[in-house]
Amino acid sequence: MENILFQDYKDSGYIYLENYFSEEDLKDLELILHKFHDNWLKENEKYYQSGLINSHSLTSSKFITQDERLDIFKFIIQDKISEIVRSLFHEKAIFLNTQLFFDPFNKNQDNYWHRDIQYTGMSIDEQKEKIKTQNVIHFRIPLQPEIGIELIPSTHKNWDLQEEEETRLSLNGRKPNNNLQRGKTVSLNRSDLLIFSANMIHRGLYGNNRFAFDVIFCDDTPEFRTFIDFKNHPSQDELQFLNSELF
Template identity: 55%
Template sequence: MNNYEQSGYFYLENFFSENEVAGIEKILIKFHELWLTDHAENYKNGILNSHSLTSGNYLNEEEKITLFNFISQDKFQELLKGIFPNTPIFLNTQLFFDPKSRDQKNYWHRDIQYTGMSVEDQKQAIKTQNVVHFRIPVKSELGIELIPKTHREWDLQKEFDVRNSLKGCNQSDDLERGEIVKLDRGDLLVFSANMIHRGIYGNNRFSLDIIFCDNIPQMKNFVDRNNLPSSKVFEAIRNKKIFDFL
């Protein structure tokens, strides 16, 4: 964990027991199957993740309470204290899976590049702002490739060109500084969304990402209220603080 500020990520092997993973697995599979039915065309066209598991009608109230309690569990709270200067807030959830086509290539990116911010503003924001993924693989997967330290440092020129498909480069081109972190069921990977990274497809990957961020106005603008607990569900959650900020 002490590595986070220096490297932008850390990996904890066997962080979850089999019972802990199994406790949410059926909920994730249910959401995913319903989502695939409603988004069959998007899946066919290359989409490889879904989001907002805690909103909508795919999950019932009891399932949402289970998921919110998993998201706010004590073990996570301890890790978050070592990453964020102040108590963070819950931003969203995502499920990651393989694309429908085996020929689809992965792509280097920083999540911040999709916010509409200028490049100059992005360069400044990554120095202080924190958006962090907790990745929980339900199946053993080939993992994620990360470029250490880029959660606070800007791209080398080649990395910028590849990430943005400039000067004849492709987003899937290999980068010299990339480090692959393989993941097994029960592991936890914590990494900055601001760093340069890409998923590694294959092995029928199926992973839950829980995303936390700084409790600041710039981040709150990206929060969808529908992803937060209803008043009834809120009362049933053990650790409420990361959801109680609007």
């Protein structure tokens, strides 16, 4: 199973595992996520109303208790996740952060094609090189059925076609939400798992009151470590309860 997954990911940049989590796996997590989200919405109403579609850094949030934070860490390191992480990264991987994705306040808000790396300030030439060696991988855990993620297979290692680059970067009259020929939609249901490279061209499809938890891992390199906010990682005390090489 692990080698097949690795080959799939290597070729296409994503893996879709249908019905991967049980209700038992999700039920405690879901309560914590809703508690976080309800509080987050209250404090960030202004930003939500002006367009935010995600929150992040749940494990350093004041909205959850120490026990809830530990439960999130336990969810992240469970075998169902960490065995896949181990098989996808050539070298050691490290936990980067968490995000929650939801629908925009304005139901007509446009989605946008992007590669996460385009927001790092690197030149296009640097980005083209870095996607060949650097890995950032999202594990998306939908709690609600959602229209899903649209992605362009294999672009985790291959650069855009001209139309794709122009769309992502709003060039030559194209807009980031324009449809792309090679786009492939992966619809998601509660209990599915979608793993995809943040380097690849992708966009979230809004609707159905989506509510998805993303856990993100990256290469454990000095370069990435400078980006990691270690407040989101377990403390030495917490590590006693978490037997994992992912922190």
